[in-house]
Amino acid sequence: MTYSSHEIDEEQMRELIEFCQEDYFLLGILKSKKLIFKQTAYIEGKLVGVIMAWKNDFHPYCTYFRLLTNPFYSSWNIESLLLAKLGKQSLPLQTSIWESTTNLKQLYEANGFKEIRRTYMPVLKVDAVDLEIVNDCSIKKLKELLINPTLKIKLLQFVRKTYEETHLDNPVADKSLEEWEKLLIEDVLVEGSFIYLDKLEQNVKAYSFLHESDQPNTLELGWCGGVEFDFLHSLLLTQLHYAKEHNVEFLQGEFDTTSPYAMFSLSALPFAPSSAWVTYRN
Structure with a gap:
């Protein structure tokens, strides 16, 4: 597995977003001046994970981030490796996941994250x-x-x-x-x-x-x-x-x-x- 902080191929990023049931607004974040950190993981040239962090002017007292990984490569421990790449920031880290994403839930809780809110979109x-x-x-x-x-x-x-x-x-x-x-x-x-x-x-x-x-x-x-x-x-x-x-x-x-x-x-x-x-x- 190799890491990169270079520009991400948009087609591969779209595929990863679909795998993770995430929002396409992340594509805009990657091109935004608010982006402060980005790290990708590749296996044989295929994008299998990405972590990105950004600032939010409306909620400026934390650093937002998202961690996306291809579920077919779960045995590679990509989530833990990418979260470690992000490391500590000057502001608290905040992220959101679907409640069924149990692998990320366990990872975040093991790294000191606490649940602060649930949002229902029925x-x-x-x-x-x-x-x-x-x-x-x-x-x-x-x-x-x-x-x-x-x-x-x-x-x-x-x-x-x-x-x-x-x-x-x-x-x-x-x-x-x-x-x-x-x-x-x-x-x-x-x-x-x-x-x-x-x-x-x-x-x-x-x-x-x-x-x-x-x-x-x-x-x-x-x-x-x-x-x-x-x-x-x-x-x-x-x-x-x-x-x-x-x-x-x-x-x-x-x-x-x-x-x-x-x-x-x-x-x-x-x-x-x-x-x-x-x-x-x-």
Whole structure:
């Protein structure tokens, strides 16, 4: 087996990503200026393993990394050898794996990594749900709040506070409300994201955002929060109705165990069973 830090053949990297059921965003990381470490392993010219590490501007207090190996070469102990190549970094190391990837689970735990979060990404078939229309004048589209300066600031403060409180193990960078607004506008569907206001329409009681998806006929439920779960439940039903109106076939969640609001959303709708994406940190 030989090692290299040179440029990786993209076709072989794609094959390795498919073997490992990983995300193709890693191809972009390899070409990014945020990449700080890369090491590959080859056997007779075939890419059988890679470890890469990078920085994240939104979560700057750790070093992210991924370790991918070809399962047909498991007897070569490639995972341990590549992890040793990475070694210690100036910041804590953080990575994520599918819960069924038991070889990496054992490796990370043996090297002092601790599980900090599980993320569930289940799918809901929209037409399978009989839905009563929610008629509540307290529910507003995100699009409406963004043109109300006072409520927009209150929403952004609420979103930032909730995100910070649910990511204590991996703190977020100190961002201004203007930066949060930019992030929000770029990442969510303003027509399909909904806000629950109090009766006087002066304060935000809950929010639930909807996102585009890479999967066909699918939208994704993402950031959510609220002062009461009942408010959040009404928003979820409104989003389900929105999906039906727009002939969306599936809703997919992305629910972190560190967020009580995400866990409520997971239990509030009849999602199909899903394996967990487990995050480790040392």
